[in-house]
Amino acid sequence: MNVGVLSVQGAFAEMAAYWRRRGAEVFEIRQRVDLSRKIDLLALPGGESTVQGKLLADLGLFAPLKERIDGGLHVFAVCAGLILLAEKIEDAERCAEARPSCWFGVLPVAVRRNAYGRQLGSFKTVGTFDGRPGVPMTFIRAPAITVISPQVEVLSVFNGQPTAVRWKNITAFTWHPELN
Numbered sequence: 001m002n003v004g005v006l007s008v009q010g011a012f013a014e015m016a017a018y019w020r021r022r023g024a025e026v027f028e029i030r031q032r033v034d035l036s037r038k039i040d041l042l043a044l045p046g047g048e049s050t051v052q053g054k055l056l057a058d059l060g061l062f063a064p065l066k067e068r069i070d071g072g073l074h075v076f077a078v079c080a081g082l083i084l085l086a087e088k089i090e091d092a093e094r095c096a097e098a099r100p101s102c103w104f105g106v107l108p109v110a111v112r113r114n115a116y117g118r119q120l121g122s123f124k125t126v127g128t129f130d131g132r133p134g135v136p137m138t139f140i141r142a143p144a145i146t147v148i149s150p151q152v153e154v155l156s157v158f159n160g161q162p163t164a165v166r167w168k169n170i171t172a173f174t175w176h177p178e179l180n
């Protein structure tokens, strides 16, 4: 499998290592020319969603990636990656640098960024993922999914809120599966 890891900011090295451990052929997506390679899955890493969104637009990656996601390319998104996919970012007015074109807005959920506050900003827990118990889950300044369309499948839950979801070609996590 050919995995393209968006590598403009954030935890892309960890994401690449995760897919290499799983035997995938991994390449970094840093500029438009990288999209000429064969790609079976797009991996969106954690990081700072406002910065990633701005860089996507500035580097000319936003439109071609959006077209491919709309066209059914499989996407594996973590944390900031999930925020970039969400239809609605509740506190978007707080990201002054964000423009409407800065996130893909294709996943029918609403998210609240940095939802766990300062004290619980980053934490680990163990939960059930896709019916499998005992899965370690690392949250790092994670968003919460506050509204979710009934068509979206919930794969894990924390504090009564969905923390991993699957919808069509997209699997997205508020926690970091690639770190455990």
Ligand code: GLN
Residues within 6 Å of the ligand: 045, 046, 047, 048, 049, 050, 078, 079, 080, 081, 083, 113, 114, 140, 141, 142, 143
């Ligand atoms: N807090 C970050 C944001 O709002 C996401 C953190 C992460 O990706 N681990 O973009």
